[in-house]
Amino acid sequence: MPTRRLTARAAVAGAALALGLLMAPAASAARAEHTRTVASDTYTVTARTDTSVYAGPSTSYPRRGSLRAGHTYPADCWLMGDVVAGNGGTSGVWIHVLGDKDTGAGFVNVVFLQGDDHAGLPASARC
Numbered sequence: 001m002p003t004r005r006l007t008a009r010a011a012v013a014g015a016a017l018a019l020g021l022l023m024a025p026a027a028s029a030a031r032a033e034h035t036r037t038v039a040s041d042t043y044t045v046t047a048r049t050d051t052s053v054y055a056g057p058s059t060s061y062p063r064r065g066s067l068r069a070g071h072t073y074p075a076d077c078w079l080m081g082d083v084v085a086g087n088g089g090t091s092g093v094w095i096h097v098l099g100d101k102d103t104g105a106g107f108v109n110v111v112f113l114q115g116d117d118h119a120g121l122p123a124s125a126r127c
Contacts, residue, residue, distance in 0.1 A: 057081020
């Protein structure tokens with residue numbers, strides 16, 4: 001009987017390990033989506049109003065700084081996140097800005113930037 005009990009425990013432990021290994025890449029990919037800072041092209045976006053820069057594509061992420069109305073900033077990609085209302089529109093598109101000496105890299109919702117639905121970034125510049 002002790003052998004059977006040990007085998008059952010080993011099977012449960014093996015299943016738990018396998019499940020953890022299967023789920024780990026998905027969790028890592030989700031975290032990586034919000035920390036991407038490398039892209040093949042850099043674009044320029046212009047802030048429509050003073051606005052905050054967040055660590056991820058939602059106002060629930062930590063604030064990293066702010067953009068000033070009328071100033072331009074480098075950006076490299078966009079992704080979908082929480083929908084935000086502002087400046088007469090709503091959007092779930094967030095632009096990854098690279099920041100400057102005063103603002104760290106992070107995400108700004110497109111409603112606070114000048115331009116089209118992607119603030120001038122091409123559809124192919126998805127994060």
